[in-house]
Amino acid sequence: MKRGNILLITILFIIGTVIGGCKSKYAAAPGNREEKWTKDIEYLSKQLPKKHKNLFFSLKEEEFNKKIEELKEAVPKMNDDEVKVGIYKIVASVNDGHTSAYLDYNKMYPISLYWFKEGIYVTSTIPEYKQIMNCKLVKINGKNIDEISKEVAEVISHENEAELKSMIPSFITMPDILHGLKIIDSREKTTFTFQDSGNKIINVNIKEIEYNKESKKLFINDYNDKNTPLYMKNKDKKYWFEYLKDKNTLYFKYNSCSEMKEKPFKDFSKELLEVLDKNNVDKLIVDVRDNGGGSSSILEPFIEEVKKRNINDKKRLFVIVGRRTFSSAILNSIYFRNETKATFVGEPTGGKPNHYGEVKNFQLPNTKMKVRYSTKYFTNSKEDTPSFMPDKIIEPSVLDFINKKDSVLQSIL
Secondary structure (H helix, E strand, O other): OOHHHHHHHHHHHHHHHHHHHHHHHHOOOOOOHHHHHHHHHHHHHHHHHHHOOOOOOOOOHHHHHHHHHHHHHHHHHOOHHHHHHHHHHHHHOOOOOOOEEEOOOOEEOOEEEEEEOOEEEEEEEOHHHHHHOOOEEEEEOOEEHHHHHHHHHOOOOOOOHHHHHHHHHHHOOOHHHHHHOOOOOOOOEEEEEEEOOOOOEEEEEEEOEEOOHHHHOOOOOOOOOOOOOHHHOOOOOOEEEEEEHHHOEEEEEEOOEOOEOOEOHHHHHHHHHHHHHHOOOOEEEEEOOOOOOEOHHHOHHHHHHHHHOOOOOOOOEEEEEOOOOOOHHHHHHHHHHHHOOOEEEEOOOOOOOOEEEEEEEEEOOOOOOEEEEEEEEEOOOOOOOOOOOOOEEOOOOHHHHHOOOOHHHHHHO
């Protein structure tokens, strides 16, 4: 055998031994649940500080290590949901909206909730529970919803109150989260208490269901007729526009900072600008209130084109932002503010203007829990504010939802 081949085999053997050693260090014995969780918590404690851009920018390293040790010690007295929630809490304490942990649990309580200015309300459910449509959630398993919201907030990776308002309603419908927080005793079903428009109290035992494409179809949808507000249309499209002839206004909904295969954004932008120029529109409205991010560079050439036109006027160019505006959609909003004369309407955004991002992920070796972490820090705003703040704040009302009104759009028009 040639000397070079022997050297290569030796190197491969050493690499294999090192990798094998790394694997075995964190691999738990089959069937040993306590060791499984303990090893995963140890792996998390070593990998997250190593991989994150700057894990201890807010949370102190000593506090992080203390939380890790406390959770490891508590594992024997906890059920799986409690340990899982314990990990979520540790990762959420980093205070980075892009850094989070999640272990798939494909069941939910079949209710859709939204946090309006009047409280948390049911916006959709399955026919079995139709009596709670548009009702206010007041208790779960006898516990007040305000207390529950505070407990659930500790599990959610967030940077501001707006993000909590966006995320808490969906986390409340997750049986594993409620069980892990000891809010409920059993995941299979629990008692939800609602209040209707006449202040009548309704107690309903709601059962968990598999959450998939088929179960989604079961949900009641009252928002599929001609009276549906523009912002709730075409949710399956990443971007679309409509020319409102009677108002001579061009409405552009930007749902995701990513490309559609059937229509690249460059082609879409050309069509949009042609309509803008041809009709000499009075107002251009760019709606990013439901945009959770992607790549900020996609929209920037469009903003540059808008900047050159007469529509670039604070009384003619409007950008709608909201609690679901996050990550790259915030960067686009900042670009609009820095480069144009746009007026911003809506709610504070669900992420910080200056924030950690550009996410990568890894898995914990035994439970296969996914951990997302930030690899870059974005500085785009001179002021380090908790949210990107609109010029005019309009908080959604449950009455607007029931009556199919969009107060934000109406205030612009």
